[in-house]
Amino acid sequence: MTHSLYARPLIFTCLTALFVAMLLVARGGLAAQSGATPSVRPLISQGSMNVYRRFLPEHRAKMIDFYARVLSLRPLQPIDLGGGAQMILFGIGSGQIKLAAGLKEGRQYHLGGVNEGTGIRLITFFFPDEAAVVARFQALGYPAPAFRENGDGTRAAFVQDPGGFTLQLVIAPNAPAETYAKVEVGINVSDLEKSRAFYRDFVGLDELPPVRDALLGVTKYPYRHGETTLNLWSAGRNLPADTGSAGVQYVVSDVDLVDARARARNVTVEQPLGDLPGFSLRTVWLNDPDGVTNYFAQVGARGTATR
16 A cells, blocks of 8 residues: 555656657657748858849840949959850958849849839849949949938938849938948838848748838848848739849858758749759759749759758
């Protein structure tokens, strides 16, 4: 009888532990069923994103001149893609602006105002000196940008590059040097919750507090990785789509694992996982909910086994 009395607390403790273990297993199973696949953020190896622009070939010379001399970006060695095609590269901070002459088949194009279509509608650059920016525009025969107060000590103007894409120039005098290495990419989305989930949960970018942008007339939802910030907003659900004029690229340490995590989350694949002929480069091109290209590239990789 005495042994039985002492055994009861022990049995109760064991049953409690068993119940807690079963609950933890169940919760883990529910998390797996709900698609709690890790984000790809730990795989991003560059402290910024690269941004690319596609445009009609007849604008090539003016585009190169504009980004080099008017925006004063740092020219990098172009990449020969074969067949006379080149990727024109400019450096800004640790990232790149990539210019590609020629439109990609199967993509949609709808230039115009930032709120007139979905997709990437705006790229923002930062400068210390308004007078210097205006002088560069006028020296190359472009109208002087019409800068307006932003309400935070900066001034901003909207301009178009020679290919017809909208850029925002922000003057931030006496700012830290890293300010001028930043790039912001504005994406007008059709469904804020879906797009926010994609960049927060799949890509794993830092979610910053919403910002009311008086010049754009929208509330922006910023998602940041290092020197690059993606600003999401929505101006309507039934707008024309632009899925080809611009996109973002991430340099990653394991593109096969990016592909596996994308498949686990049913992310749309634009261009399947594969090696780029003639280059030590392995890539997968994915789409966000509005068809915006999110292009993941692993340098020095060939035919890695998928996991």
